[in-house]
Amino acid sequence: MSAPTHSRAAAATGAGTAATAVVLGEVRTCLLQNRDPLATPATVALMRLTPGAPVSHVERPVRRVVSADQICGIDCGLRLARRGRSRAVGTVLSHAITTSGRVLQGSAQVTLTAVGAAERQAWRHYLRRPGTAEIMGWPHPADVADGFLDAAVPARGLDLDLASISDRVIEAVQADPMLDHSTPLRARTSVVRWAAILDPGHDDAAVMHLTKSVAPGLHFLRFQGRPADLAMLDRFCEEFARHEWLLNTMQEAVLDRAERDLARDLLREHLDKLGFALNQLVPLWMPPTHLSPQMKTFWTALEDQTRYSRIFERHTTRVRDLRDQFGLRSRRN
Amino acid sequence: MLVFAASDKGGTGRSVTSCNVAYRLALRGEAVAYLDFDFGSPTAGAVLDIPKAERGVDGSGLHSYFTRHTDAVELDAALHSDSDALRDLGRYPSHGRLTLLPGDRDGGEFPISADMPARCAQLFLKLDREFDVCVVDLSAGRSYATDLVLETTARPELANASWRWLVFHRWSAQHIVAAHGLVFGDKGLLATGLRRGHDRTRLDAAMRFVRTAVVDLGVDRGAVERAPQAAWLRSYDQRLRESADRLRMGRSRLAGVIPYDPILQWSERVIDDADVSRLKIANQATVQAFEDLATRLSDQRFWEGL
Amino acid sequence: MSDVEFSYRELSETPHLEQVPLAHLSIQVGRVRPEDFADPGRPVARRLEQAAPWLEAAGKQVRDRFGHRARISTCLLVDDHSPSASALKAPEPAAAMELLARAADAAGFGVDYLARYAGCAVACDRPRPGFRDRHPLADIVASLIVPEAAVGANGSRPPTEHTGWLANGQRSPDFRSAMDDPPAWSPPVVFGRERHSVFVDVELWSLDQDSEGGTAGGAATDTHTHPLAGTPSGSGRQYSISLLTAVWHLLRLGLLRDAGEAVAVPYRFAPDEPVPDLWSQLPSITQLTPDPAPFCAYQALSLLASRHRDAELAAGIVLDHVRLDDRVLSLIAERALAEPVPFPLPSAPIGRISHLFLDDFLDDSYVRPDT
Incomplete structure (x- = not known):
């Protein structure tokens, strides 16, 4: 488990344990735009997206270097399956991952909790739990998850847009002058869009549904389990995304x-x-x-x-x- | 590879030729992106017969990408086109794909702000990661779009990218002079590129011309009825050739010659083999010319030998 | 065969996090300019004299709560980030330190640490810093700022981080964006407010080529030329006093790290070690007294002249928009609970800072008809 994963798992399992949380995420995978794979020090430098931010890296079994979390504020609509829309205010976390200095992933996720608030709070309220957004009203968790995974809806509409956020992490890394920007192999960027319903009272075995979309290179993953499963799930999605790519x-x-x-x-x-x-x-x-x-x-x-x-x-x-x-x-x- | 399609004047058949070449490349198995940088009149969607992008798309096209920092939508022609030819792309594993990045509906020319070249470089790099060939269809004349791509390709991020220029012109005395001006003139592509930080030799070596709507006197017998007419045409054609040679637009710079074909004069569209062999509404020579131009694009020796 | 319990981990997976020693209370006794030391005894000595009773009261409060072994340190902040015409009159640091020691003696307490504003922009732990000793603290804090999400922000556009301004709400609509249909004016919106808004727009930095920087309203303070040659990040920014004040408070609360490393660790000159002739070659924080309580503290108190109120308000806005390392925050909270007299720490850094604004009239050279 990497450091960023750990802190985000804490965000989901912390104060909000009483209620069911929905976590939405998106992982994009592509080739790092460089002729040769990067060595460890160069990869670590590349993953330092903000000054002073710590970078986590592991050498074995494959070299995996993870940037610190980037944070992005949102106040936007959420599409609900079956009925209507809802509004969420808070922050989304994203980070970049490189594997063996060759494959680059951008991963974004947000934990949604329903608090029933009718009005937006002061910003410091939302910064207290980074990576969490509060849903206004009490939509059914399954509606939030299924609304996000609806294949018929474009990912980049007016509602929550994790596609752009994860994309931006990738673009930020690929634009780094440290890279020579030559492309050894032209390949499609693949996308895994996932949603998890995390219920502290979930007693049965965890349930995972994986769906390959009609659109090329797009997979949907739906999960139902306990809040403690998030750290595993988060990593599972990134690993699945890399292997699928x-x-x-x-x-x-x-x-x-x-x-x-x-x-x-x-x-x-x-x-x-x-x-x-x-x-x-x-x-x-x-x-x-x-x-x-x-x-x-x-x-x-x-x-x-x-x-x-x-x-x-x-x-x-x-x-x-x-x-x-x-x-x-x-x-x- | 980035291919910039430019022309000094409108109506040269730049877009329709570029679309057809893009289609031929996709047919051969290449992954091709077609970028509608004709910001003043974004109509590549019409040539590719993609109804939802006929005059651009709402708020998610290239205009928005540059001016509002949104993502640029990508439309796979095989999924979105009404043209049988394009829908057939992807039917066989040997096919590649053709993806349109349309402009905004009712989008117009916009001035270049300081952040746009970096954003443009990001777009080109991103597409270069996924596509073998990116055809960039530029507005006619000395446009903002042309200036933008000149500035972008001079950036260090794109130092390792390969790019080529195709300058389209009709086969007439006036068009030859105009196309020459667009490339070699005081405010032409080379001079502007130099000011934007390009290496003159490299930019110069990347410039090629495509002659369009050329009447082939050997083939189009029907178009030439009288002997004096044929004689005049032949001698004038010779004069045009000499003038092109003189203006550094001769054989070594010639990437393609697209013959005059009535179907393209009336309907700007992608022509496939069925249009020639089964429907007989297009000429074999036209398709062959597109095919030859597509071959030229990937022929390293042609681009090296000036 | 019996089961084994085996585990494998790599230390680089969870980046190292350096701890810093913590006092109970850090008291900033004032904010002065280097040239204030030129005038023997006057501005600096008066400032300390003025602070003395409040210092005693604060000390008593802390000792009442945490016992007589409660750790309290004092510091003085020198504003060498905003050079003025009179800066040339400033004495060399060695002379200033001597004068400070005498003035503190006269006021009846010791000033433990001497800090520099420029050392908050780029921190260094030693005198005459080399390139490797520098930590771009202002860059780091600027990158921790999370601007408020505008209503409708869904992640599709990058946050407007490059403008160099930070507001505590949503600004009035931009008139320029709707030329053909000029909208009626609408007020800015501050979220989570009570009935009426206090909307503040803070200038965080200006760019070098920007000559018009430093005007404007709200709590923006003027920006100043960077005293060190070139910012290490190459960002070309001139940071405002508002942002540097936020850095200063975060530093005192022990919340800043550079890739997990402690920054601006106080430096003590050895008795025979020469003190540099230039203010810019001093370390960020110089330790003046022999065995003081740590510089960083669970809580910070600043005794300031009231004319510094704007910068402190602006710094508060910045602190409300900063996202700190969770690990650092929880580490410090745990330590507070493990103290001999345990106590819970407020989760937001702003809750750990107190201010006391003192009148300016003692100080002739600074008399200004402010409010």
Whole structure:
């Protein structure tokens, strides 16, 4: 568990334990725009988004460097499933994560608590619990969660816009002059949008629903459990987002592309992409089962249904085959 | 790769040619973004037949991206276009994709403020992470949009990005002179670029011309009825060629020649192979010219050898 | 085979957080300019004389509550961030320190620490600081500020952080944004107010190229040239006294860190160590007395001339919009509960600061028909 995760978990489990909280989040994943992966000191410097802010980093099993939380004030509408809208006032936290100095993620989340307040309070009231926004009125938690996960609604409307907030973290990092801004592989940014209903009285097993959207590169994750599950869930979403991006990139940006070029005998231009995938993407596959027994349970359940690791292995083998095949062909020419 | 499509005058077929080239690239498997930087008249949505962006989109287009700091909406042509050709993109795994970044509905030209080049660089970098080719369709003439991209591409963030310029002009004496002025004139792209901090050699090497609505005397026999007419056309065509050569717009700078095709004069649209072979409403030569231009764009040797 | 209990962790995961020693109360006995020391005995000595009875009262209150071993430290803040024409008359720091010691003796108490305003903009722990010894405290605090969310702010646009102004509510609508339809004036909105609003707009910094900075209303105070050559962040900002006062209070409350490291740790000159000739080469905080209570404290009291009220009000607005490290806050709260006489700390830093504004008339050189 990283430091930022810890403090945010505290925000959700702290004073608001009495009532059910809804946590909404969004994680975007993309490639760091640099020719080579960054070494640890450079990554730590890159993740220092604000002066003086501490950066958390772990070397094993994969290098993961996490920026301090950024904070953004909101006072906006919340779309409710089934009926109407509500208003939330408070702050959203976001942070950047780099994995092995190669993959960049922007993660935003907000804990929503219903307090029944009719009027907005002084700003210091909201700063007391960063990352928390108060809902005016008493909407049903499920309506808040499902309203956020409604696939039919554009993520960037007039209501709460975590898409832009998580995007901004990524743009802030990618604009850093420390990067050389060359793109070794062009791949889609993938998005995981998640909502959790955290009920202190939730006695049954936690429930997780994962949905792949029709829109490419977009997944929805809905969770129901106890407030104490938040730290695990938060990390699960980031880990899932990274693995989903890896899998999708391997398939779309590497394999599909290579097969296409193979058919048109243009693979020569793509050989470096295959090498890139094998040398720099494959080692990033590291399911987070080591983190906690609970995480292991969830990841194993995910694997049971999706066979992610199995598919990734197959992709890796195919990429290696293509490289070997092509290697032979180019030597013949 | 960023491709800037510019022209000195309107009505050169810049947008329709760019859209068709973008389509050809997507057909070959490239991920292509089409940016409508024709801020005075954002109509790329119409060429791509995307009804919800026919005259731009409400409050989430490129105008808003620059002036109000909102996010720029991306419309995948395969999902949003009414054109059969574009909807078919993505039907086969061998296809790439074509994504439109439209302007705002009823958006107009806006002056460049100090933060816009940085914001523009951020947009280009972001698209460069996801797309193989970004076609940037610029307003005609010496516009704010042209100045903006010149300033943006001179920024250090984009030092490693590759970009190319296509300057469109009709095959007429007046258009040749105008296009020459746009590139080489006192207030032209090269001179302005130099002031914005560009390296002259690099910028100069990235400039190419595309001739549009060219009557091919060998093919368009029907258009030329009388012998004296044919003779005059032939000799005038020769004079235009000489003048283009003289103005540094000759073969080595020539990225493409788009033949005159009635369908494009009346309806600015994406032409696919069905329009040629099954419906027979477009000419094979036109499609071939788009295809050739698409090939030229990714031909490294062509862009190196001036 | 028996089960094992095994754990693995990396220390860099949870960044290190340095603790600072804490007194019960830190008393700021005044705010003076370097040139005030030039006039032997007058402004500085009078200021201390004026503070003496209040100091005693505050000390008694703290000792009554926490016992006779309660820790109380005193400090004097020198405003070297706002050079004026008379700054040239300022004596060298060594002479000033000597004069201060004599004046404090005469007033009947000791001044434990000498602090500099410029040392709040960029902190340094040692005299003649090198580049590595500097901590950009003003940059750090500026980045901790969370501006109020406007009604309708949904995260799609970046917060208006680059304007250099901070308000305690929502400003009146901008007229320039609606040229074709000039709206009727509407008042600014302060949220969570009682019936009537006190709307304050504070200038945090101006940019170097901005020549018009330092005018304007509200509690904005004038901005001043940065005394150190170049700000380390390269932000090119000239920080206002309002922001630096907020830094000053946060520093005294032991709440600031640079990447987990304690900053502006007091420095004591060895008896034979030469004191620098320039004010700008002093450390941020110089320890003057031999064994004082710690500089940082659970609570802070400032005894100030009433003309400094605006800057203190503005600093209060800044403090109300600052988001501090949760770990630092809870660490200090835990320590207060672990004291021999335990006590709960108010959660907001502003609740730990008291002010006492004293009249200015004792001080001839500062007489101003203010209010």
